[in-house]
Amino acid sequence: MVQELGNNIMTKNNLLRLVFLLLLPFIISACSDKDNETETKAETVKIINQQNKIESNTGNQVETIKKTDEILIEDLMQQVAEAEREANKFGFVWSTTDDIIKKAYAEAKLGNENEAKILFHEAVMQFNLSIEQAKYATQNWKQLVPE
């Protein structure tokens, strides 16, 4: 009963529902940390492609992809650093974001600016989502407490 209560409260918030549905296949495989290292990297790339695909064909997100072309990569790096500082205040940072930032810098070093921008953009989004998650948890953690 508690779990259903928790779940339908959560669906009211569309952004989180989008992420939740997207990650459902991974939730079961949360436990497949066979060689954890390579698997999470592979999944991260899959997530990025899926999210970019969804973003590119859902309403206002389309602009965000186009906008990244104009943003200077240095500004985007700045945005990432600020988003990280902010997210660290809430303590809900995801473990996947550091990898994405490392990859972004590697791509940038190789000169593939577009890939780097997509990854930096993804990192900013994950930091923001973790802040959203922290706020949601602070208001709703009591839902999971058994009565």
Add this chain to the structure above:
Amino acid sequence: MKVKAKFENNKVEVKLLVKHPMDTGLQKDKNNGDIIPAKYIQELTCMHGEKLVFLANFGRAVSKDPYLAFTFSGAKVGDTLSLKWIDNLGEHEETEVVIK
């Protein structure tokens, strides 16, 4: 090698655990990536005086820090058992244990 030998309802229960890596020769070393050479116990014997009480031959599928348990009759509290093992690289260990 840790051995527990307990006398119970007229028999001796022997349980032992050998500290040994039991490397199969099929694994890579995590830090430098080269294959760890095979090093595994091939034979383990337990003698009660002159009498052979147990002889085990191991392949590579025996777990790391191998465990063995067996029971035999014909010995009593206070007797000593001598156990030996030897691995494919010739390393060996002998130990003695008193039956409690």
Add this chain to the structure above:
Amino acid sequence: MIERRNLLKGILGMTAVLTAALIIPKIAFAQWSKAFDANTTEKAMTGMFNKTETTKSDKIYLKVPEIAENGAVVPVNISTDIPNVKTISIVALKNPQPLACSFTIPEGTDTDVSIRIRLFETMDVQAIVETQDGTLYSVQKEVKVTIGGCGG
């Protein structure tokens, strides 16, 4: 004078005992056989028993888990009521070297042995009991092995 000669005899005697102790492991342990290196069940069986057929028997009690907690440490216990047993062996059918271990059961030792073995994947584990006259009895059970997981 005499002390030194006794001392000398003592040392000589001591070294004799020591060298004997060191040599013994080499000779007594020559029984380990190539069967353990065989990479097919047939080669392993012929190497160990120079025959491959076994008769299924319900008098061998093979205790193995249904799902292994950890494939590297699978507890196995084998006991049997079959009389005058010579050896008890374990064959893990899909392991790179199927013959896992083999126990010689002398007179006066119970036919009840426990060990922990490694299984590379889900497979059948077979217990083989060889009697003094060379007949082979066996029973086998599947052990599921999963890799990884959060541990619960």
Add this chain to the structure above:
Amino acid sequence: MKGRIYLTLAIASCLTVATSTFADPVSDNATIRSYFAEKFPDIALEDLVDGAYALDKDSKEQWLQIEEFPPYEEAIDKGKKLFTTPFANGKDYASCFDNGGIGIKQNFPYFDTDKNQVVTLELAVNDCRVQNGEVPLSYGKGAIAYITSYMASTSRGQPINVTIPNDAAKAAYEDGKQFFYSRRGQLNMACATCHMASAGNRLRADILSPALGQVSHFPAYRFKWEDVGTIQRRYEGCNTQIRAKPFKLQSVEYRNLEYFHTYMSNGLPINGPGTRK
């Protein structure tokens, strides 16, 4: 006279109303116990200290076979040797703990009312080292896990007895409680999601252990680690698995979580160190 009685009754009632909404640790534990009693009606609550092994015959059978000659014995021996080796200044760990450190693990973690913080057994071990001029040990595994494994082995059977002495301690408890019930990580799960709502269910071959009795066997020897590790090393691993960035070992977050998590199992017997997957 009668007016004054009604007055005090009114004040008293609104006081109780105030406290009941803000559930207190004692009633938390009572609720959690009835929750698990209802979820696992045919299992005695004390047996939950065996975790998943109390819920599944096949894995319990394997566990008992391993307990015949458990792999953590070596850690206990190493821990005892480390525990009894004196420091450079001649003193040893026994001098830092009540009863010489023997049979006291069940009282940890406790709330240090002077330093106003939760003190776990590992933290106390390092405090002892620093007081005696030694370098603190790294947390999670290795020497510190061997020492606390030895100390845990001397407490076997003792009922867990974590106390909450004052409001600052209660705040630390509440902080740990909020952590336990907050969904986090990219997979958006809370400790309670798996270890309460889904306790006893299987995720592929793993059985989710119930939160009640979950701390009693730590430090634990896990086959996966091939060594013993402290409970906070397990928090780190679990957080990473739901893709949340883990906190530093012995951070205030993890110490408060351990405080709440252990308090929840008050009364259940210590059975550490134990073997687990």
